[in-house]
Structure formats: structure tokens, C-alpha cells
Amino acid sequence: MKISVIGAGAWGTALAGLLHGNRHAVTLWAHDPERLEEIRRTGRNQRYLPGIDLPPGIRLEKDLQRAVADSQLIVIAVPSTALRETSRALSQFEGIAVSVTKGIEPDTGLTMSGILRETMPRAQAAALSGPTLAMEVARNIPAAIVAAHPDEAMGRVIQGVFHRPSFRVYRSRDLIGTEMGGALKNIIAIAAGVCDGLGYGDNSKAALLARGLAEMRRLGVACGADPETFSGLSGLGDLSVTCFSRLSRNRTFGERLGRGERLEEILARSITVAEGFPTAQAAFHLAQAKQIETPIINQVHAVLYEGKSVRQLVTDLLEREAGAE
């Protein structure tokens, strides 16, 4: 199949390599043409996937329209904050558009596939989400992920495109639930990182994780998700790896806050913004609008957007009086 990967960050690049390995004709587009030039010259995307050699057969294309011209399937791997603008430029695309970006749009409360449905009305919008650190996938370390689309036959097509022995693709018809799990867990992971940065232990983190999943489920269900989805790979699975792995960007972001670094400095120095940062704002407003109780999301929002101290966040989250559960 002819496939275009839109976005050459860690995840887009890793997936381009994987799809090429699955014998598809893969084109990779990057927002920054220098990224493509570096890959062409060195065979690596050193900034995002240091040390990983990419297969030479991937076509590199800096013009977005030319990148998708003949493709039957495109993989959207740009940051959530750039997804609307990028997909709007692809409004004529008529094939399958698979979002691999985890986020919620602050102004609209839409998940990424929701934006794709608005901006690319002729395409079939789907999502691929799960506990998959890009660096591990690039190294062919086994992982499992969920391909989500309301139509089962379409789900099977996407499953077939990505599946390989070291990358097991499951299917779900619950598109919104699959996406909400992936988006919301980044906010919980920031709180988990704050605990790490302040020197709290794994017990605290486990408690946070259990309560965080309940919160994700409540908000997801209010948006139309199947509650069961949050107990699967794209919910609990993704949440646990993001809260515990050293490699997780959102957990690390929280850890730096917990250690006392200033938010402005972290944002200024980061190569990529942790997706939990914009998502916290979006989820906070979504929960307010739907009147869902989301104490952890509210606390993270208060730290990121209202100047609350991280120490106060942990005190409020972990040390308040326990009630009935």
C-alpha cells in the first residue's frame, strides 16, 4: 500500500520505519525540511530517535501535497497543537487518515480523529493508540497497540497495515474511548512525575494511578466512550507505562516540575512539548463543561495554568483525609 507519514518526530519516524519493514511504499514528510535533509544525509533522525538507523527505502518529501498525492493511507503524527492546521491543508484527501497523536483540542474538546472528521470530510478518520514508546518500537522490541475505527472492516484494514510479529495490533470500535485513554493518561503521568521529582515512592504513584484511571474513565464515558476501553491497552496499559517508565516524556516533564524547575524554563528548553501540557487545559475545560469530578486533572491544571505550587498539589492529592471508596 502507498502510505504517507505526516510528521517526523520520534513516533512518526519510528512508524515510517515499521511500515517500510512491512513492505509498504512509505513517504515521510516533516514540518522542518532540515529534518528530512539530515535523514537523507545520515540515515538517522538523530534529534528524535538517536542511534537508530532508518531503512534507505523511505521516500522523503518536504512538500505536503506531493507527500500525500498518491497515498491510500496517511498517518498523522504531528503534535496535537499542529494537527488542525496540518489536516486542514489535506482537506481533499479521500483515503484512510490514521491519527497517532494523543491529545484533545482545548477550544473544541475534540480528540484528534474528531478534528480529522471536521477538516478532512472525505477521509476515513481512525486512530492508533497504546503503550508504545517510540524508541522501543524503533528497536523492534515487542509492543501491542489498538487500531480504532467504528467500522470493523476498516479496523481490520488498519490492523493489517501495521501488524507485524513484534508489533501486535488489536482492534477496537470505540474510537473516542481509545483516543481519550491515550490523551488523558498524559495528564496523570505529569502528576506521577511530580511525585517522583519530590521524592515520593511507588506506593504513592500506584494510588495516583488507580484514582487517575477512574477519573479518565468518568470523563471518557461522559464523552461517549465505552468504560471497558479504559481497562485495556489504550487505557490502563498506556497509563501504567507512562507513569512508570523512565522514557516517558510526560512523566519526565512532571518530574522536572517536582524537582523545582520553573515551568517557563522547562517549556523553553524542551525539544517537544509534553502532550499533557495542552491536554490538561483541554481536559479541565471539558470536565467543567460536562460537570465531571476530575480532582487530579484539576490539580495538574492548577499547577500548569494557575501558578499553584507542586508541593501543594501533592499534599492535596495524597495527604488529604481518606473517605469511603
Added chain:
Amino acid sequence: MKISVIGAGAWGTALAGLLHGNRHAVTLWAHDPERLEEIRRTGRNQRYLPGIDLPPGIRLEKDLQRAVADSQLIVIAVPSTALRETSRALSQFEGIAVSVTKGIEPDTGLTMSGILRETMPRAQAAALSGPTLAMEVARNIPAAIVAAHPDEAMGRVIQGVFHRPSFRVYRSRDLIGTEMGGALKNIIAIAAGVCDGLGYGDNSKAALLARGLAEMRRLGVACGADPETFSGLSGLGDLSVTCFSRLSRNRTFGERLGRGERLEEILARSITVAEGFPTAQAAFHLAQAKQIETPIINQVHAVLYEGKSVRQLVTDLLEREAGAE
């Protein structure tokens, strides 16, 4: 309240210190009198809680009957394989008996509170379970746990006994579910440790964790548990910390297997048996009897009791063809 802690391993000792800190009159009994002698002499239980100074006010008693004589509540913190024998010796006890041991009895399929109900018919059998590494609790690092008893008023009593700001106690009326979560997660943690030992990454572990929780829930529900319990602290919370924490005994046990150490050597050299070892046998037979599909438990059982290689276990668990989810 007069409280006796039966068992001076890491968890019993940490809880004795915590209960003393909550101003109860605490007596600590140990199977091995030398343990008590060491605590008396040095103020520490160096073997199980290295570096932790215990408060001097804990009464140390080597005679089991004298240890419980006046107590209104006893905490049973002996290994699951010793629980029946120990509790049988306390058959006349009439107060509250709280099991903090995680396991299932192989011959009967009973959880620990089930054994207590059989052996101590005049006592009120309860359980305290959750993601609480003993060493962190001993250091007063915040944690949360579940006190389980079918009767809400009794649950409140137990909650009040253990609760403190750094040790938040929630209540559940689902005693069997709370216990099954704590017991079964140790088996999944052994599989997670095997992945670590073989050099698999966090993606694999997250996939294992999500499938493991589904398996725990299926088997628990077949035994009468509320499915919701497995999404809480004593299920998902405990599972995630046990699968990811460096301090987890069951994960470490699996990691050593994954690295190629022989089972007999690990068992011979361990200070305490990882509870997942006997529990794997119990859960395997329980699942067979109830005709519940438990692929991960079956694989761990095959490695521990049927001589299957750990590499084959991971291949069968992680690399088989993905189907519908």
C-alpha cells in the same frame, strides 16, 4: 486498642511500627524467636527492614497464645503457606482478625480470609490489601490501602485503626475481590519480571499488565468478586506497582528467572519465597476448576511447575498472532 501483629517479616514489622505510631498497644510475635531477640537488642529488624529503627514501645512476645491473649484485633502477617497452621493455633480468638497476607491456598482455592473463617470461627475475618511496599511504609512515604470486610461498620473500625495522614485507608465491602486482586497480581508480576530479565521493554510489560488485569478480573468474578474492585487500589494499583517497581519481590523473582538463573537456586537462596510462586499453582487449579481462560497464569504455572523455558513463555505471551480484542 490492644493489637497483636502475628509475623515479623517486612510487612508485619512495618505495620507494627505504624500501629504503635497510631497510639495502639502493639504486641509483635515472630515465628523465629531470634528475630524478636534482634529487635530487642538492636531496635531493628535488619533482615527484613534494613536500616529502619523501630519504636521502643512495641511489646515483643515469642509465645503465640500470650501474644494474642488480651488483644481485640490481630494482624496476620505470616506467609500464605504458613497461615492455616498459625491461625489454627488461634482458633479460640474472638476479636477482629485482619489478614495482610496475599495468597490463595492451593488445596482449597481459599483466600486468606477464607482460611481465617474456617480456622477461627469466632473471629471477624477481614483483609487489608493494596499497593504498599513495606520499606516505603516504614519510611512514612505516603501510601493508600483498602480495608475489606462485608460489613460497613466493621470496615470503618479497621479503617480507623490503621489510618494516618501518610497511610490512607479506603474501605471496600468486596472482601474476596480485594484479596484476589492482591494475590493474583503477584503471578502477573512474575511474568513481568521475566520480560525484564530477558531484556524486553516497558511496552511489552504494559501489554502484559493490561491483559493480566483482564485475566485477574475474569477469575476473580468467577469466585464471587465485584469486577469494579479490580480497577481500584487493590487491583490495578497493586498490579502496576508490583510489575514496575524495582523493590517488588515477585517481579525480581521473575527477573532472575528471565536472566537464566535456575528456579531451584533462586528458591534456595531467597530469604522469603515470592508469594506468586505458591499462588500460581493455586490460581492455575482454580481457573481449571472454574473453566476460566487465564493464559498468563497458565504460562507462569508451566514455567514454575512444568519445566517450561522462560524464553518460550515470552514468545507464547508476546509474539503470538494478535486477534480481535
